[in-house]
Amino acid sequence: MTSVGHTHGLHGGMAVTAAQGYRRRMVAVLVIIAVILAVEVVGAVVSGSLALFADAGHMLADGFGVALALVATVIAARPATDRTTFGLQRAEILAALVNAVIVAVIGGFAIIGGVRRLFDPVPVDSDFMLLAAVVGLLGNVVALFLLRSGRNVSLNVRGAYLEVLGDTLGSVAVVGAAIVIMKTGFLRADALASILIGFMIVPRAWMLLRDVVNVLLEATPRGVDLEDVRRHLLEAPGVVDVHDLHAWTITSGVPVLSAHIVVAADVAADCGQGSVLDGLHECIAGHFDIEHSTFQLEPEGHVEHEHASHA
Numbered sequence: 001m002t003s004v005g006h007t008h009g010l011h012g013g014m015a016v017t018a019a020q021g022y023r024r025r026m027v028a029v030l031v032i033i034a035v036i037l038a039v040e041v042v043g044a045v046v047s048g049s050l051a052l053f054a055d056a057g058h059m060l061a062d063g064f065g066v067a068l069a070l071v072a073t074v075i076a077a078r079p080a081t082d083r084t085t086f087g088l089q090r091a092e093i094l095a096a097l098v099n100a101v102i103v104a105v106i107g108g109f110a111i112i113g114g115v116r117r118l119f120d121p122v123p124v125d126s127d128f129m130l131l132a133a134v135v136g137l138l139g140n141v142v143a144l145f146l147l148r149s150g151r152n153v154s155l156n157v158r159g160a161y162l163e164v165l166g167d168t169l170g171s172v173a174v175v176g177a178a179i180v181i182m183k184t185g186f187l188r189a190d191a192l193a194s195i196l197i198g199f200m201i202v203p204r205a206w207m208l209l210r211d212v213v214n215v216l217l218e219a220t221p222r223g224v225d226l227e228d229v230r231r232h233l234l235e236a237p238g239v240v241d242v243h244d245l246h247a248w249t250i251t252s253g254v255p256v257l258s259a260h261i262v263v264a265a266d267v268a269a270d271c272g273q274g275s276v277l278d279g280l281h282e283c284i285a286g287h288f289d290i291e292h293s294t295f296q297l298e299p300e301g302h303v304e305h306e307h308a309s310h311a
Helices: 020-047 050-076 091-119 126-150 155-184 188-216 226-234 275-288
Strands: 239-251 254-263 292-299
Touching (some): 020 050, 020 126, 050 155, 091 155, 091 188, 091 239, 126 155, 226 254, 226 275, 275 292
Antiparallel strands (some): 239 254
8 A cells, every 4th residue: 555645735834714803804894893882881881771782792792703703813823833734724714713602691681681681671871872872883884895805705803894784783773763763762672672682682692502503513615515426436436445634724714624645556566657646636726626635546356454444
């Protein structure tokens, strides 16, 4: 048996993740969040609005989450070592996990507090409530614009984007509640807005948590069909069989793949030339956009001597 591995610049080099290109924008978003948070806290205290408190709490979670995301992008960019052979790229996924948990807790508090105030409404200064909500809405729109292009390329950026999106919708709800109270005096509109914000937050937290768990469990990356991968590999010249085929994600934008490739006897005798490996790597990178792949070439019959084998 000849075992051959192949890597593409992860070990010993600088780790490049999908979130790296959005670091400056995330800094700008963090500043915007801090300003909105201050305005909404003051507005909530002065106006007595629970909806503003809920939105401010979500902004606090957003600020913490974006700060974590920024720290994670710095950590993830550190080079790989002999102890951390993929670098610290998973730091971005751990940051997204913390974000999901925090947002879920904030959403729960918003719902519980809103339900309580439905039964015990309190006076609200609708003018000040409206002013603070409008400032928050405008700031969130700017933050959304800064992050929207990165929401489909990085879980870390998408976590920040979804949080800001929730805040934008929350600000709309608070603006609406303030107008209702201003025009009709219906104080429970504030509680209803708080509950609405909570129900907007919780599902988003669940979706982000689901994606994070898939990465941590090393599930097959979304959009990669392993049966399709297997078919392409079997079509390569000299390949007889494929087993122990695995694909997973290190962090957003960094999918990896490994497989044991059984080759014909005449190819096995000459596999040191690397022609089979070159073809396999070009196939995976070209068809499935996976730049980092590792293949072990084996002669026919060797699988019977392996201690553990997976389909």
